[in-house]
Amino acid sequence: MIKLLTGSRRTLWMAAAACMLGSFTIYANVGLLAASAWLISAAALHPPVAELSVAIVGVRFFGLMRAVCRYLERYVSHDVTFRLLADIRGWLYTQLEPLAPAGLMAFNKGDIFSRLVADVETLKFFYLRAVFPVLIAVVTAAGTVAFLAWLAPPLAWPVAGAFIAAGCVIPVVLGRLGQTTGRKVIEARAMLNGALADSIEGLTELAAFGQAKTQAVKVTALNSRLINRQKQANAVMAMADALGTLGMNITVIAVIALAAPLVGSGTLAGVYLAVAALAVQASFEAILPLPAVIYYWQESKAALERIKDISRQPVIAQLSGTKEILPGAVHLAAHNLSFAYQPGLPSALSGITFNLPQGKKLAIVGASGAGKSTLAGLILRFWDYSQGALLLNGDDIRNYAPAAVRRAISVVSQDTYLFNATIRDNILLAKPDAAETELKAAIAGAMLGEFIDKLPQGLKTMTGQNGLALSGGERQRIALARALLKTAPVWLLDEPTAGLDAYAESIVMENVLQAAGSCSVILITHRLIGLEAMDEILVIEGGKIAEQGSLAELLAQKGVFYQMWGLQQDLLNTT
DSSP states (O other): OHHHHHOOHHHHHHHHHHHHHHHHHHHHHHHHHHHHHHHHHHHTTOOOHHHHHHHHHHHHHHHHHHHHHHHHHHHHHHHHHHHHHHHHHHHHHHHHGGGTTGGGTTSOHHHHHHIIIIIHHHTHHHIIIIIHHHHHHHHHHHHHHHHHHHHOHHHHHHHHHHHHIIIIIHHHHHHHHTTTHHHHHHHHHHHHHHHHHHHHHTHHHHHHTTOHHHHHHHHHHHHHHHHHHHHHHHHHHHHHHHHHHHHHHHHHHHHHHHHHHHHHTTSSOTHHHHHHHHHHHHHHHHHTTGGGHHHHHHHHHHHHHHHHHHHTSOOSSOTTOOBOOOSSOOOEEEEEEEEOSSTTSOOSEEEEEEEEOTTOEEEEEOOTTSSHHHHHHHHTTSSOOSEEEEEETTEEGGGBOHHHHHHTEEEEOTTOOOOSSBHHHHHHTSOTTOOHHHHHHHHHHTTOHHHHHHSTTGGGOBOOGGGTTSOHHHHHHHHHHHHHHSOOSEEEEESTTTTOOHHHHHHHHHHHHHHHTTSEEEEEESSOOSGGGOSEEEEEETTEEEEEEOHHHHHHHTSHHHHHHHHHHHHHHHO
């Protein structure tokens, strides 16, 4: 994490350049005010104009230098900050990707989004208002004290003490007063973002059940809480500004009071009295941001802890596997496979055994909650099993890289996500470089052609966020088109016809199985349609295999599957 915050060597050099430019900016301000003070004081004595020429040129030089250095400092400091934030977002996404979906169950979408966007954005203050100001203040204070030690040594130590008091003591005191302010702002903002995300995703349900106003009240309360937390933070910041300004004014008055006797004794020339006072005042430009550093440090620390929480989440499916799957046939097999989501919990699957050589079609049926989708998650390496064996080409599937396993499997899930893009882009997600003929074949196989032809923009029609502009059946057909487009040796169909009517379901299943050709097929369903084409059927109850065999064999046994079949046939006949 330290390496992440510091970035590459180039980033470190850019950060150092930003600090030096910031120091030069303040040095230029010190020079501008000091030269102006000397010029005005010396001009009052009516010297020859030639004696003032250097000061006149100095005023112009320092004024121009301040503007140029300030621009360059802002440009470089923001550039390096945004580069670091981009690196952190990229790193955080790489931490999230292996956790999905199992490892992210403890987080809601709004909270994850808040960490990716708001918390990372907060870290910009760590650089711009915590790290850079401290470094610039150290360099500036050292230069100012050295200048005073040369100009009037008795002034150096009191000014150094004032810098330490304003830059160290006041921030520590404010840090104790507002110790948890930054963390509370981060927490309140995260809760508000989570509620907003839930409200937007569940807007239809909230309206349907008349709870939109109730949710609006909840969001308003969370927003008020965030405002109150921000008011507390602003109070701390206002106090920091006030104390910093007070410290500057006291220091300037003290410098004048200490320098006046030196002028009276002739130790210090009178023209340098204003020079010393204004040089100290100008140098406080670097000290004034320091009282707020503690607050920004606390806020950044809270945001960083929330970001690191994700990196500390255990990867449910360990990424130790490195083997790749060679082109050709893929053979899946399970022997007494068992799995529990957490130690101590009842097994979600127990004693599952099946054999799926290349080209075989296997159906896994059962009621909702029987463990069908859990088995699909194990095959896709979203989880790793605890007992038994799950083999891929005769080797433990855990020895293969999860990405390699998923490349070998074409998936249609019951909760397929559609991106807020065109229908074409959503289908091409499976194979971005697909030829136009391949795309048309996939669309035809999923029975999407007639629907797309009726749209004014055809394939360029936007689907909306998660396909909200489409019906459930249309979203599922796009998911089927993805599967048809992907050239994978194994097809995993998890409730692939959810949302379709019985007629469309039978036609789509016929098209899918025909398109599968010699590929292996795992069909997970609680609807017993299209099972005539299956070579074997597994009936799962309570995470265990209740029956296993072909359609004819299971019907002949007149057991659990026979009862399920009879109930569904009665439902179909009544409709």
